[in-house]
Amino acid sequence: MRVRTRVTSAVTAVGALLALSGCGAADMTKQASPYANAAGAKTVTLSVQSWVGAQADVAVAEYLLKNELGYRVDKVQIDEVPAWDALSQGRVDAIMEDWGHPEQEQRYVKDKKTIVPGGDVGVTGHIGWYVPTYFAKKHPDVTDWKNLNKYADQFRTSESGDKGQLMDGSPSYVTNDKALVQNLDLDYEVVFAGSEAAQITQIEQFAKKQKPFLTYWYKPQWLFEKVPMTEVKLPEYKEGCDADPAKIKCAYPHTPLQKYFNADFAKNGGEAAAFLKNFKWSEADQNEVSLMIADKKMSPDDAAKAWIAKNPAKWKSWLPK
Amino acid sequence: MATATASSPVRDTGIGALLRHRAVGKLLLLAVAAAVVVPILNAKWASGAWPDALTVDLTEPLGKTTDWIIDNRDSHWLFTYFFGHISNAIVLSVRGVYLVLLAAGWAGVTAAAGLIAWRVAGVKLAVMAAASFAVCGLLGMWVPTMQTLALMIVAVLASVILGLLLGLAGGLNDRIFRILRPVLDTMQVLPAYAYLLPFALVFGMGVPAAIIATVVYAAPPMARLTALGLRGADGGVMEAVSSLGATARQRLFSARLPLALKQLMLGVNQTIMMALSMAVIASVIGAGGLGDRVYQALSTVDVGQALAGGIPIVLLAVVLDRVTGAAGERMGAHVEDNSPLRGWRGWSVAAAVTVVAALAARFADRVDWPTGWVVNIAPSVNTAKDWMVDHLYTDVPVVGGTADWAAHFTTWVLNPVRDGLQGLPWWSVLLIVAALAWLIGTWQTALTAVAAMAAIGVLGVWSKSLDTLSQVLAGVAVTVVLGFAIGIAASRSTRLERLLRPVLDVFQTMPQFVYLIPVVALFGIGRAPAVAAAVVYALPAVVRITTQGLRQVDAAAMESSRSLGATSWQQLRQVQLPLARPALLLALNQGVVLVLAVVVIGGLVGGGALGYDVVFGIAQGDLATGLVAGAAIVCLGLMLDRVTQPTERRAKKGA
Numbered sequence: 021m022r023v024r025t026r027v028t029s030a031v032t033a034v035g036a037l038l039a040l041s042g043c044g045a046a047d048m049t050k051q052a053s054p055y056a057n058a059a060g061a062k063t064v065t066l067s068v069q070s071w072v073g074a075q076a077d078v079a080v081a082e083y084l085l086k087n088e089l090g091y092r093v094d095k096v097q098i099d100e101v102p103a104w105d106a107l108s109q110g111r112v113d114a115i116m117e118d119w120g121h122p123e124q125e126q127r128y129v130k131d132k133k134t135i136v137p138g139g140d141v142g143v144t145g146h147i148g149w150y151v152p153t154y155f156a157k158k159h160p161d162v163t164d165w166k167n168l169n170k171y172a173d174q175f176r177t178s179e180s181g182d183k184g185q186l187m188d189g190s191p192s193y194v195t196n197d198k199a200l201v202q203n204l205d206l207d208y209e210v211v212f213a214g215s216e217a218a219q220i221t222q223i224e225q226f227a228k229k230q231k232p233f234l235t236y237w238y239k240p241q242w243l244f245e246k247v248p249m250t251e252v253k254l255p256e257y258k259e260g261c262d263a264d265p266a267k268i269k270c271a272y273p274h275t276p277l278q279k280y281f282n283a284d285f286a287k288n289g290g291e292a293a294a295f296l297k298n299f300k301w302s303e304a305d306q307n308e309v310s311l312m313i314a315d316k317k318m319s320p321d322d323a324a325k326a327w328i329a330k331n332p333a334k335w336k337s338w339l340p341k
Numbered sequence: 342m343a344t345a346t347a348s349s350p351v352r353d354t355g356i357g358a359l360l361r362h363r364a365v366g367k368l369l370l371l372a373v374a375a376a377v378v379v380p381i382l383n384a385k386w387a388s389g390a391w392p393d394a395l396t397v398d399l400t401e402p403l404g405k406t407t408d409w410i411i412d413n414r415d416s417h418w419l420f421t422y423f424f425g426h427i428s429n430a431i432v433l434s435v436r437g438v439y440l441v442l443l444a445a446g447w448a449g450v451t452a453a454a455g456l457i458a459w460r461v462a463g464v465k466l467a468v469m470a471a472a473s474f475a476v477c478g479l480l481g482m483w484v485p486t487m488q489t490l491a492l493m494i495v496a497v498l499a500s501v502i503l504g505l506l507l508g509l510a511g512g513l514n515d516r517i518f519r520i521l522r523p524v525l526d527t528m529q530v531l532p533a534y535a536y537l538l539p540f541a542l543v544f545g546m547g548v549p550a551a552i553i554a555t556v557v558y559a560a561p562p563m564a565r566l567t568a569l570g571l572r573g574a575d576g577g578v579m580e581a582v583s584s585l586g587a588t589a590r591q592r593l594f595s596a597r598l599p600l601a602l603k604q605l606m607l608g609v610n611q612t613i614m615m616a617l618s619m620a621v622i623a624s625v626i627g628a629g630g631l632g633d634r635v636y637q638a639l640s641t642v643d644v645g646q647a648l649a650g651g652i653p654i655v656l657l658a659v660v661l662d663r664v665t666g667a668a669g670e671r672m673g674a675h676v677e678d679n680s681p682l683r684g685w686r687g688w689s690v691a692a693a694v695t696v697v698a699a700l701a702a703r704f705a706d707r708v709d710w711p712t713g714w715v716v717n718i719a720p721s722v723n724t725a726k727d728w729m730v731d732h733l734y735t736d737v738p739v740v741g742g743t744a745d746w747a748a749h750f751t752t753w754v755l756n757p758v759r760d761g762l763q764g765l766p767w768w769s770v771l772l773i774v775a776a777l778a779w780l781i782g783t784w785q786t787a788l789t790a791v792a793a794m795a796a797i798g799v800l801g802v803w804s805k806s807l808d809t810l811s812q813v814l815a816g817v818a819v820t821v822v823l824g825f826a827i828g829i830a831a832s833r834s835t836r837l838e839r840l841l842r843p844v845l846d847v848f849q850t851m852p853q854f855v856y857l858i859p860v861v862a863l864f865g866i867g868r869a870p871a872v873a874a875a876v877v878y879a880l881p882a883v884v885r886i887t888t889q890g891l892r893q894v895d896a897a898a899m900e901s902s903r904s905l906g907a908t909s910w911q912q913l914r915q916v917q918l919p920l921a922r923p924a925l926l927l928a929l930n931q932g933v934v935l936v937l938a939v940v941v942i943g944g945l946v947g948g949g950a951l952g953y954d955v956v957f958g959i960a961q962g963d964l965a966t967g968l969v970a971g972a973a974i975v976c977l978g979l980m981l982d983r984v985t986q987p988t989e990r991r992a993k994k995g996a
Contacts, residue, residue: 054436054548055488055629067627070640096627097637098546101962102538105411106546106627127411134415178751179867179947187866191944191953192960212953213866214945217639221861225734225744314641317723 053111055094063092064285064292067103067112070190070216072242076309077116077141079320081299083328084335089291099192104280108134113285114296117141118278119194129280136286138279142300147194147238147272149186150249155232165204165254172207174232180209187235188212189219196268197236200254203269208234220314223247240303242310294340301334367779375772388766391798398801403965410542420543428549431495435548439491446708447478449699450487456691458660462667470664473656480649480718482631483710489620489630490657492548493613496555500612504560508567508608512601513593518568525561526982527975533558533622534941534955535971538964541626551623559615566608570601606669613661614850620654621852625959635854644726644858645719651855658850730862747869750815755868759811763804770807771795777984790983793976802973808950809940810977812868816875816936821929824880828887828928829913838888845881853878853942861946871943871952878942879935883928890924891917930985937978951977 053065064085068078082093096112104124106112128135151162161167172184179185186208188197193216201208213219219235220243226233227247237249254271261270279296286293305327312323328335386392414420442450455471477486507525511518533554540550574597582596598605624632634650702708734742741749762770774794779787797806831838856877864870894917902916918925944952951970958967 053629054432054491055439068637072641075637075641094629095633095637096547096629097624097633097640098627099625099960101960102541102546102626105542105962109545111546111627132415177865177867178748178756178869181756190960191957211867211947212949213947214943214949214953214956215639215857217642217858218861218866218946220642221858222866225730225862225865228731228734314643317641317643317645317719 053094053096062090062292063094064114064289064296065094065096065112067106067115068095068097069100069103069115069117070097070192071238072310072314073143073240073306074117075313075320076306076323077299079313079324080301080309080327080335081116081296083321083324084338085292085295088339089295091292101192104128104135107280107282108132110282110284113282113289113292114138115280116296116299117143118280119145120275120278134283135280136283138281138286138297140300141277141279141306143240143277143303143306145238145240145275145277147236149197149234149252149254150237151232151234151252152227152230153248153250154227154230156250163250163252165206165252168234168252169205169207171232171234175208175234177211179211183207183209184234186210187219187222187233189236190214190216193236193238194272195236196262196265196272199265199268203267204255240307240310242307242314245307245311246315291340295338298338298340300338305331305334364780368776371772371776371779379768379772382768383766388768390763391767391801391803395799396801397799399969400965403968404963407542407962407964414542424543427553428544431544431549431552434495435491435552438494439488442487442491443708445695445699446702447474447483447710448702448707449695451475451478452698453691453695454660456694458664460687460691461671462664466660466663466667470660473660476656477653478710479714479716480652481710481715482634482650482653485629485631485634485650486653486657489632489654492551492555492623492628492630493616493620493657496552496559496616496619497609497613499552500556500559500616501563501609503556504563504608504612505567505605507560507564508571511564511568512571512597518572521564521568525565526979528557528561531557532938532941532955532971532974533619534625534959535967535974537623537626538959538962538967542962542964547627547629550626551619551628554623555616555619558619559612562611562615563608566604566611567601570604570608571597573604574600603669606665610662610665610669613665614658617654617658617661617850618852621854632852632854635852639854639858642858643719643723644855645722647855647858648722649718651851654852655847655850659846726859726862729859733863743863744865747864747867747873750869750872751867754815755811755872758814759808762807762811767798767803774980774984778980782983782986786983786986790980793979793983796976797973800969800973800976802951802954802969805950805954805970806973806977809952809974812872812875812943812948812950813933813936813940813977813981816872816879816939817929817932819872820876820879820883820932820936823876824883824928824932825887825925827880828884829891831884831888832891832917841884845884848877849881853939857942857946866947868943868948870946871939871948874942874946875936875939878939879932882935883932886924886928886931887921890921890928893924894920926985930982933981933985934978937974937981940974 085091175184257271451474458470459467511521621632638646778790860870940952944956954970
């Protein structure tokens with residue numbers, strides 16, 4: 021019994037301490053990273069998504085924030101949906117490239133008003149099914165979904181069994197592929213690579229041996245420069261045709277990619293917020309930086325530096341006046 | 342290392358005949374029960390996969406819970422007055438430690454590491470500690486290393502305190518001890534991935550959730566070893582202390598705790614190792630530090646850069662392991678220290694030197710690690726990886742390439758096992774589990790195993806779980822064959838064992854994320870690389886336990902068999918292996934648990950099944966998918982543990 025009373029008193033003491041230290045309510049919307057603003061530096065925390073395009077955005081923004089505006093930049097890699105949550109809580113200040121999350125937009129931007137839109141990145145994203153161009157040249161009719169069943173046995177792997185393999189990537193990506201295969205009556209098995217890194221590695225392996233493959237992939241993407249791929253036409257996308265995920269029978273839309281900021285940061289973020297709001301570049305620009313990072317294995321910082329040295333006119337217009 | 346503290350009650354093998362007799366009886370009894378129950382079940386729900394009528398769909402309630410948390414997090418008292426304070430306290434403490442580390446600068450931190458190691462573990466480890474920190478700087482990882490260190494210091498302190506409290510309660514009170522055991526078991530089998538998301542929702546993304554997840558994972562060994570140490574206190578000593586009229590509190594502080602000191606230090610050591618292995622996993626919810634560097638490098642398929650982030654983690658782990666291990670041994674040994682620098686004098690010298698080093702760097706304006714002192718290892722590592730892939734992937738003469746092996750392994754091993762398991766009627770799976778668990782344990786363990794398996798069916802992930810199970814079985818088979826072979830070889834050659842030790846250290850502490858890409862590069866995507874990753878992770882523990890078990894076989898038995906003219910092979914087969922059976926069984930059990938632990942990681946390279954669901958849950962913020970898959974992994978773990986862990990009727994005492 022003595023143990024128990026001691027435990028209770030310990031719990032009470034901890035509780036009292038917590039109450040004293042907080043002096044009331046804790047604000048869950050203001051939870052900056054413990055590493056932020058350390059050692060007297062002004063910091064901005066950016067969320068980095070796992071694909072290289074987003075890393076290119078962040079790399080260039082980081083370089084300019086550091087060298088032109090005197091900020092320290094912390095980068096945090098989180099998956100897309102949790103990143104919205106982190107943005108809402110102020111744990112990160114900005115997401116530089118969002119591929120469209122209507123549910124999160126409704127919740128955080130419209131209802132809770134903890135996140136505000138930050139404008140276009142200047143890049144339009146598109147998801148689709150792709151085959152390697154070396155294969156499409158030999159079999160031109162593979163680029164129409166209606167002929168895919170004819171080629172199913174060429175796309176077979178040990179993982180897909182007796183069906184063709186449609187390779188999907190990271191679980192965080194938007195995908196209707198399972199439903200599409202079902203609804204379009206395709207003789208394919210969706211095999212999830214589980215991460216973009218695994219998917220890229222596998223595509224490069226296939227390409228090295230000039231093997232046929234069918235994969236979920238997206239534009240803009242640096243890998244196209246290394247492994248040219250041709251899109252397979254799916255039934256045309258029309259507004260609202262993807263409303264019911266179970267009945268979906270159409271291609272993916274073209275999405276102008278967006279930036280999002282924490283509401284507090286947008287208001288009180290000073291020069292950094294103004295700069296990030298102005299940040300806008302083209303697909304070609306982004307691909308140039310992405311390729312340097314992912315293929316030439318330059319550090320994001322060096323890649324950003326190289327691009328910045330070449331394009332002063334573009335980035336100078338982003339700097340706050 | 343993750344579960345090296347699991348208990349290993351051992352069955353006496355001397356009563357083989359009686360046992361075989363008992364085994365037949367158990368099987369007969371089970372057969373009779375099956376003959377009665379199976380036709381009824383069959384008539385009601387039919388055979389095949391788990392019947393839909395017996396499942397519970399948790400999608401809606403869990404989805405509603407997520408929404409409720411997000412909608413009320415900023416306003417409900419539960420968050421603003423309770424969880425919010427916890428996460429603020431965590432953020433403040435991590436920030437405090439981080440600022441101190443930054444203020445000390447690289448010179449101060451390196452000096453402090455070396456001097457602390459010198460005080461508690463001697464000169465040799467001091468040099469190693471200082472050198473390790475210097476390497477972290479050389480790799481260009483100084484700031485992330487400090488972030489991880491700050492995270493680790495707070496997480497380990499919290500785990501040790503929590504573990505001590507739980508362990509004290511369990512060590513002094515039998516009832517609490519009995520309740521605590523299954524709780525600790527579950528905390529350790531639970532895949533950290535599965536509870537990252539709920540913690541992130543409640544406590545906030547990043548550091549707070551990461552620390553709490555780490556504490557859940559790392560506190561159990563401390564609690565277990567504390568309880569064990571307290572319960573193991575020598576009865577005679579306790580008697581003597583009581584007879585001197587000591588109060589309960591005095592008995593605890595003057596006798597029990599000091600006697601358990603060695604166990605406590607071992608607990609601290611285990612806690613540190615487990616906390617470090619969480620450092621990388623926690624990066625998927627944005628905890629920053631070294632784990633984040635590894636994770637970011639992987640998304641550009643940059644193995645070299647990932648390795649640069651992984652090496653500091655390995656170094657931190659090895660240094661902390663050796664230093665706390667040596668400290669534990671010293672405390673147990675009570676060496677007489679007559680040097681002029683003993684006690685507080687040594688510590689004040691250490692403190693003074695640290696301050697001088699920190700100030701010197703500050704005046705030289707070199708607080709941050711100098712950028713000129715960074716060595717970039719990434720290009721050469723990537724070249725090596727590319728060479729490997731170019732030359733081993735496929736079309737290697739005679740042996741075939743790694744991709745061909747993977748394809749064959751999938752077609753000839755994984756597919757048949759999976760299809761076989763999924764083709765079995767659901768009740769027969771339960772029966773097999775019951776039979777295996779009962780043969781090796783008691784009826785209670787059999788009941789737990791069957792209940793765990795049934796829970797998987799009720800959760801509605803029956804066929805996915807059997808898919809995962811098939812991967813685990815294949816992985817365990819490969820691990821055990823390789824592990825026993827290497828272990829036997831190492832037990833017969835001291836030189837080989839010495840050579841293996843650093844290799845095993847590296848594989849045990851290197852974050853699994855680092856070898857994901859090489860694994861895909863070699864084996865493509867799918868279940869085969871997932872199994873390969875699991876084997877790499879589980880092999881070191883199996884090799885270690887096997888080697889140790891064989892080494893500990895009674896020398897007299899070996900000698901007498903040799904004098905009877907047994908060849909080396911006969912000796913191994915007829916003396917060493919049978920005598921080392923308990924150790925081999927423990928190795929098997931550890932193999933199973935560790936292979937299962939990599940299942941989630943396998944989801945990242947195309948392993949699919951439960952691992953993919955868990956990853957999906959985090960990526961999409963989908964509590965229902967992630968938590969259900971996580972619960973199913975726990976159930977699989979419980980079942981496999983019970984089926985492979987021989988238990989006698991549990992004695993009243995023990996861990």
